[in-house]
Amino acid sequence: MPQRNALPGLIFVVIFAAGLLFAYSIFTPESPGGGAGIAIASFFVASIVANAIRVANQWERVVVLRLGKFRSLEGPGLFFIVPILDAVAYRIDTRVITNTFRAEQTMTRDTVPVDVDAVLFWKVVDPKMAALDVADYVSAINWAAQTALRDVIGKTMLADMLEGREKLSVELQRIIDARAEPWGVNVISVEVKDVRIPAALQDAMSMQAQAERERQARVILGDSERQVAEKFGEAAKTYADNPTAFHLRAMNMLYEGLKRSNATIVIVPSTAVESMQLGGMPAMATVASAIAHAQAAGAAPEAKAAE
Numbered sequence: 001m002p003q004r005n006a007l008p009g010l011i012f013v014v015i016f017a018a019g020l021l022f023a024y025s026i027f028t029p030e031s032p033g034g035g036a037g038i039a040i041a042s043f044f045v046a047s048i049v050a051n052a053i054r055v056a057n058q059w060e061r062v063v064v065l066r067l068g069k070f071r072s073l074e075g076p077g078l079f080f081i082v083p084i085l086d087a088v089a090y091r092i093d094t095r096v097i098t099n100t101f102r103a104e105q106t107m108t109r110d111t112v113p114v115d116v117d118a119v120l121f122w123k124v125v126d127p128k129m130a131a132l133d134v135a136d137y138v139s140a141i142n143w144a145a146q147t148a149l150r151d152v153i154g155k156t157m158l159a160d161m162l163e164g165r166e167k168l169s170v171e172l173q174r175i176i177d178a179r180a181e182p183w184g185v186n187v188i189s190v191e192v193k194d195v196r197i198p199a200a201l202q203d204a205m206s207m208q209a210q211a212e213r214e215r216q217a218r219v220i221l222g223d224s225e226r227q228v229a230e231k232f233g234e235a236a237k238t239y240a241d242n243p244t245a246f247h248l249r250a251m252n253m254l255y256e257g258l259k260r261s262n263a264t265i266v267i268v269p270s271t272a273v274e275s276m277q278l279g280g281m282p283a284m285a286t287v288a289s290a291i292a293h294a295q296a297a298g299a300a301p302e303a304k305a306a307e
Helices: 007-025 032-052 127-132 137-154 158-163 165-183 199-241 243-259 270-276 283-306
Strands: 053-056 060-066 069-074 077-080 086-093 097-107 113-124 185-196
Touching: 007 032, 007 053, 032 053, 053 060, 060 127, 069 127, 086 127, 097 137, 113 137, 113 158, 113 165, 127 165, 137 165, 137 185, 158 165, 165 185, 199 243
Parallel strands: none
Antiparallel strands: 053 077, 060 069, 060 086, 097 113, 113 185
C-alpha cells in the first residue's frame, strides 16, 4: 500500500487559511460578498495546488498519464501534475520482492509424484513496461513461476532433483527470467526449499540404502579376512624358517593370557607344548607356577560360594 504524504494537505491548509485571513481583513458590512468570494476562490486555489503536488518515496516510480496516454515516469521525490488532465496511474515498487510458490503432486520424469516448494527473488527494472505491458505484473510473475516449476519437474528425474537442487534452481531462474523480461522484471534468483516425496517411497529408499550399506560392510569384512589370511601365511613362513621367533611368540601369548585377569585359566594342549619344544625350557617352570596361581585364585571364590 502506498504511503500518503502530508505535504499536499499542509499546502491546502496554508493556502486556504491565508485566503480566509485575507477575506476577513477586507470584510465590511457594506460589501459582504467580496470577502465570501475571496474565501471561495482561496478554497479552489488551495485544492488545485494541493492536487498538483505529489511526492514519491525513494523506492517508488510513478507512472503519469495525460488524457489516458503515457506522459512521464516520475520520482523519487517531489513532482507536479496538471489536475484533471493528468492522472497517477501506478506506483511501482522497485525494491527486491520475495514470493513463495509451490507445485503439488507433480509427476517427475520417472513418474514419481512430488511436492516442491521454492522462493523467488525479483525486482522491477523497467516501471514503464511493468505498468503498460501487463495488467498485473505481480500475478503474472507468480503464475509464470508455478508453470515453470511444473515444466522443470516433468523433465527431471527424481534422483537428479534430490541431489542437484542448485541445477534445478538455475534452470528455473533462466525460464522465469525469459518469460518476465518483456514485463520489465528481472529475476534475481530462485531457491528450491524442499522436495517432498510419498512416505511409502521414502521407506523403500531407506531400505535400499540400508541394504546397500550392509552389502558394503560384508564386502569390506571379506576383504579384511582375505588380508588377514595373507598376513597369517606370511607369518607362518617366517616362523617356519625361525623356530626361536616361534617359541618367543608362544611365550608371549601365554603371558598375555595370564595377565588379563586373575580368574583366567589358560589351557595349553600337551601336543602344543611338545611341538613348540617348551617342556624342557627353564621358563616353563615360571609359566606353570603362574598357571597354578591363576587356577587357585579362580577356585577360591567357587569354594566360598559352595560353602
